[in-house]
Amino acid sequence: MENFQLINHRLLGDSLLISAQKHPSKLVASTNDGEYTYQELLDHSVALASALLERGLQRGDRVAIYMDNSWPTLYSLYSVLLAGGVFVMINPQTKADKLAYILNDSDAVCLLTDIQLENDFIPILSGLPKLSHVVYSSEEKVFPRGVISIEHIDKVLKNVSPSDFLKNRSISSDLAALIYTSGSTGSPKGVMHTHLSMLFALNSLIEYLRISEEHRILNVLPLSFDYGLYQLLMVVHLGATLILEKSFAFPSLIFRRILEEEVTVFPGVPTIFSMLLSSHERSKLCFPTVTRVTNTAAALPADFIPTLKEIFPNALVYKMYGLTECKRVCYLEPELVDKKPKSVGKAIPGTEVLLLSPDGQPVKAGGVGILHVRGPHVMLGYWKQKELSEVMLKDDIYPNQKILCTHDWFKMDDDGLLYFVGRSDDIIKTRGEKVSPVEVENILYSIEGIKEAAVVGVTDAILGQSIKAFVSLKESSSLNDKKIKKLCVAKLENYMVPKEVMIMDSLPKTANGKIDKKQLV
Amino acid sequence: MSIENSVRRYILENYLFTDDQSELVNDTSLLEKGIIDSTGIMELVFFLEEEFGINVDDDEMIPENLDSVDSIVSFINSKPSK
Numbered sequence: 001m002e003n004f005q006l007i008n009h010r011l012l013g014d015s016l017l018i019s020a021q022k023h024p025s026k027l028v029a030s031t032n033d034g035e036y037t038y039q040e041l042l043d044h045s046v047a048l049a050s051a052l053l054e055r056g057l058q059r060g061d062r063v064a065i066y067m068d069n070s071w072p073t074l075y076s077l078y079s080v081l082l083a084g085g086v087f088v089m090i091n092p093q094t095k096a097d098k099l100a101y102i103l104n105d106s107d108a109v110c111l112l113t114d115i116q117l118e119n120d121f122i123p124i125l126s127g128l129p130k131l132s133h134v135v136y137s138s139e140e141k142v143f144p145r146g147v148i149s150i151e152h153i154d155k156v157l158k159n160v161s162p163s164d165f166l167k168n169r170s171i172s173s174d175l176a177a178l179i180y181t182s183g184s185t186g187s188p189k190g191v192m193h194t195h196l197s198m199l200f201a202l203n204s205l206i207e208y209l210r211i212s213e214e215h216r217i218l219n220v221l222p223l224s225f226d227y228g229l230y231q232l233l234m235v236v237h238l239g240a241t242l243i244l245e246k247s248f249a250f251p252s253l254i255f256r257r258i259l260e261e262e263v264t265v266f267p268g269v270p271t272i273f274s275m276l277l278s279s280h281e282r283s284k285l286c287f288p289t290v291t292r293v294t295n296t297a298a299a300l301p302a303d304f305i306p307t308l309k310e311i312f313p314n315a316l317v318y319k320m321y322g323l324t325e326c327k328r329v330c331y332l333e334p335e336l337v338d339k340k341p342k343s344v345g346k347a348i349p350g351t352e353v354l355l356l357s358p359d360g361q362p363v364k365a366g367g368v369g370i371l372h373v374r375g376p377h378v379m380l381g382y383w384k385q386k387e388l389s390e391v392m393l394k395d396d397i398y399p400n401q402k403i404l405c406t407h408d409w410f411k412m413d414d415d416g417l418l419y420f421v422g423r424s425d426d427i428i429k430t431r432g433e434k435v436s437p438v439e440v441e442n443i444l445y446s447i448e449g450i451k452e453a454a455v456v457g458v459t460d461a462i463l464g465q466s467i468k469a470f471v472s473l474k475e476s477s478s479l480n481d482k483k484i485k486k487l488c489v490a491k492l493e494n495y496m497v498p499k500e501v502m503i504m505d506s507l508p509k510t511a512n513g514k515i516d517k518k519q520l521v
Numbered sequence: 522m523s524i525e526n527s528v529r530r531y532i533l534e535n536y537l538f539t540d541d542q543s544e545l546v547n548d549t550s551l552l553e554k555g556i557i558d559s560t561g562i563m564e565l566v567f568f569l570e571e572e573f574g575i576n577v578d579d580d581e582m583i584p585e586n587l588d589s590v591d592s593i594v595s596f597i598n599s600k601p602s603k
Contacts, residue, residue, distance in 0.1 A: 116553060247563045250587070252579040275563055283579055305580050352580055486538030493560050 011169070011195045012176045013081030015202075015237035016042055022239055023213075029235075030261060031244040033071040038239070043073055047157045048079035048135075049165040052110060054135050055149075059084040059168040060180060062117070064108040066090040066099065066117060069223050069246045072153055073139040074232065084168025085110075086175045089224040092117060093196065093493040097187070103131060106178050107281045112153075112300065115139050165281050172196045178383050179226055181324045182427070182496075184473055186438035190383030191324045201327040201377040202233050204348045208331055209265070209318065213239040217265040218258060220248045220272070226324050227432070229294055231267055234507075235257055248272050251279050255287075261288040264313065268430045269297040270304075274462045275477040285311045296320040298329070298464030299420060302341035307515040319344055321420065323434075325392055326378045326404050329353060329371065330418055343417040349376030353418065354403075355410055360394070368411045368421050373404040393437020426517070428457035428465050433495050434465060439497065443491045444469060445486065451478030454515045470520050471499035472506045477505075526571070527598050531568055536561060547590040560588060567592070569590065575600040 006017050016038075019028075022037035029233030051061065063080045065087055080087040088106050090099060092114070099120055103111065110133045113121055118141075125131065125148050134150045143150040154207045161244035171174075176198050179188035211217075217235050219242055221228030235242040243261045248254055248268075257263070266287070268276070273295065279285060293308060293315045300319050308317060316336050321344040322328035330353060332345030346354045357360060361367035374396065381389030396403040409421040428435040437455035444453035450474040473479055481501040488497045509520040522530075536556050539545050551557040565587065566568060566577050575597065584602055586596040 093558075247552070247558070248582060249565075250582055252582045253584075255579070279579055305559065481536040482534070489538065494551065494555065 001269065003273055006294065009199055012083065012198050012202075012233070013045075013078055016045060016078050016082070017231065019239040021235055026239065027241050029071070029074055029242040029244055031069075031071045031074075036071060036074075041078065041236075044075035045078035045082055045155065046074055046165050047160050048153075048224065049083035050082045050163040051156045051160040052079060052085065053109065053163055053168065054160065055086055055166060057083050057109065057168070057441060060174060061110075062086045062088050062106045062108045062372070063071065063110045063112060064088045064103055064106065065224075066092060066094070066111060067137065068092040068114065068116075069219070069228070069244050070114070070137070071244075072112075074242075074244075076316075077232070078236070078471055080112075081176065082165055084170050084174075086178060088178045090180065091222055091224040091227060091354050091493060091519060093495075094120070095491055095493070096120045096124050097491060098397055098493075100127055102180055102188060102190075103128050105188075106180075109133070110135070113137075119205075125307055134389065134501065136379050138266040170195060172199070174198075175380070179229075179324050179502070182434040182439060185388070186436050186442050188439075189388060191383055192380040192383055193327075194380060197377050198233070198327070199237075200350065200375070201348075202230065202237055204350050204377065205230060205328065206234055206238065206350045208315075208333075209234075209294070210274070211238065211240070211265060211292065213509045215240045215264045215292075216243055216261060217241070217267070218243045218247045218261075218263040219267065220240040220254060221267065221269070222247075225432070226327060227267065227269070230327065231265075233310070248275060251275055255279075255285060258290065259266060260285050263287070263293040264289055265294070266290050266315070267294045268297065270300055270462050270464070270487070271431055273308065273422055277304060280311055282306060287312050288314055289500065292316055292317045292318065294318040294320060295424065296322055298429065298462075299342075299344070301461060305337060305341065320417070321345075321491060324379075324407055325406075325407075326351075326375070328374050328377070329373055329406065332417070336417075340415075340417055343413070343419055345417055347373070348377070351377060355412060356405075358424075365414070366411065368409055370424055371408050371410040371418070373406060374401075378404045426456075428455075428467055430457065430460075430463045430465050430467055431495050433493075435496050440488070440492065444471060444484070447479070447487050447489075450478045450484070452515060454507055454517055454520055456517055457519050458500075458521070466499040467496065468500045468502065469503050470504055470507055470519075472504050523573050523598050525590065527572060528569075528593050528597075530570070530591055531565075532556065535564070543588065547594075549590075550584075552584070552588055565593075569597065573597050573600075 020038040020042035028038045028041045063085045065076050107130045113135050115138045137153045140152045172195045176195045177193050180188040219231040290312045316334035320331040330345045393402040403459050407424045440455040441453045451474050455471045458468045460466040483499045508516045510516040
């Protein structure tokens, strides 16, 4: 390790190796568990990487990280990268069935998790043939010996013998992460990102956000959400500092942290900004240290901006748009936020976008077209899903190149700035998360007593879209909307649970007998 | 209805969608168990203000006051009505 000198960032984990070499005693993160330096992050990551290798991790093996925003999540992620593995972040709200699906689909060999989630991960372990190790944090418990070893993370770290943790060192075109996202078929799909695509995206974001190692970035978003994940990746890459919170649930705690920690970057989504605005209405807020405010996931209502500028008087406000398949598509230069309040701007640095008709022809100036994205940030495809990958990655006009079809309708103004018009498929985007109506419908159909189900997105000023379910019931059924929601809560992440459930005698049908969603919207 | 019952009823009905009393334990962390998520806390605060005629200040919106049925009940008891 002492002889290891890196100059170039070739792999995502190099961010940590280089930053720790440069300023070992600088704080990388202030979390609810405590404050940690770059040296501590490196030491913990190296120790866990060595432990993963001792447990047989091979280059390219997938390791799932199913935890909330905590210190162990930070070093877990870098340990997987250093050990040559591929990390799979899983939202801690994910329930047992879907967790099992993702672990099986990704062929994860190791699960890094937290004991608080045991009710979801313990019952599924017997159905995971590829998984051999579980390492968990928080309170220690005794588990009976089984085929899968279940160990506490502190013991694992304590008993590890130093090893050449870089022996599996990847190359930059190797996969770095699978990021699961909801798909139109109802099952989540693993978006394949390489070290190259992630490092490229990272540098592009840093460039247009104009941030450097002095910045102190607040993250209240789940690290399993790529918007949250990239806050961490940017921090470590820059040698900056992350102020990590588990959520925005208690806004006043966050407000205190912003002031005490002198936060400079505040990444949010419209639900967070709306809570911020309603707090400001109750008692005035002002965060002068913040110099960057970013929004993505759903459009930031234009009338939020004047109040946001009161709350953050010294901040550049960034409106952005993206999708997991290429991390981010575009951003609006903050200087234009008043002049072009409805636009999401232009392609991020080093990439380009074009508007094409459904048959692949360029649309004429001012026309509406489907947004396509070119650049090194585009995913390789969906893990083990050739056909679905082809729906998103189309042949480019240049030979042997691929272009990403976002399936979103956009138009472009005379200045080349983009405006979102609507989606061309029926995926719902709520709170910035993609929700497949089929996935929710499948859960509804699994409920005893439901005869028919249809799920649609309804326009919502804050959420982007909210989820509405229409169902019809079998005659004997005594279900009501609350009971149905309750059964959904047990199977789905909170954001996927229909906000409204409407019970109808029967659902409207098209001529060929399919449920006609158009009549329901 | 007692404060405890009314808080329990609100949480059961609006977050757990049930009237089964056994599903909510008074000292359970609402956030850690995923019963309430980020946006839910604000709704809860609006409910408490309305229902019990109190003012919840921003700096009172902390887990010590709001993260379980027990803490909510003792928080309301400590507040003068407006």
